[in-house]
Amino acid sequence: MTEFxxxxxxVTLCIPFGQLRTYRWxxxxxxxxxxxRAAANALKKNPYPVIIPCHRVIKxxxxxxxxxxxxxxxxxxxxxxxEAVSMLKYPNKNKAGSLRSRKYHKxxxx
Numbered sequence: 001m002t003e004f005x006x007x008x009x010x011v012t013l014c015i016p017f018g019q020l021r022t023y024r025w026x027x028x029x030x031x032x033x034x035x036x037r038a039a040a041n042a043l044k045k046n047p048y049p050v051i052i053p054c055h056r057v058i059k060x061x062x063x064x065x066x067x068x069x070x071x072x073x074x075x076x077x078x079x080x081x082x083e084a085v086s087m088l089k090y091p092n093k094n095k096a097g098s099l100r101s102r103k104y105h106k107x108x109x110x
Contacts, residue, residue, distance in 0.1 A: 005042035018085035
């Protein structure tokens with residue numbers, strides 16, 4: 001693995017949970033702004049896709065890009081993280097909250 005590929009993996013490791021970045025962004029942070037295809041190829045070689053979150057990297061045009069476990073799995077992971085962040089950010093907007101509202105309404109407290 002080249003030094004650039006190692007940098008790409010380190011940069012990708014720093015992408016926060018629930019957020020996405022582009023291959024171009026990763027290449028820029030790794031020190032080679034025009035090497036976004038090389039960054040994509042480095043992520044393709046990611047030996048630890050569960051630990052190094054290469055699923056958080058997409059194309060600049062918004063397309064999903066590739067993933068070693070398949071594009072559908074990448075979509076699922078992105079959606080799962082987005083839902084988890086949303087749930088943690090707005091904990092009262094879950095099913096338990098809506099049940100609570102119905103209970104108060106039923107008892108005439110709403």
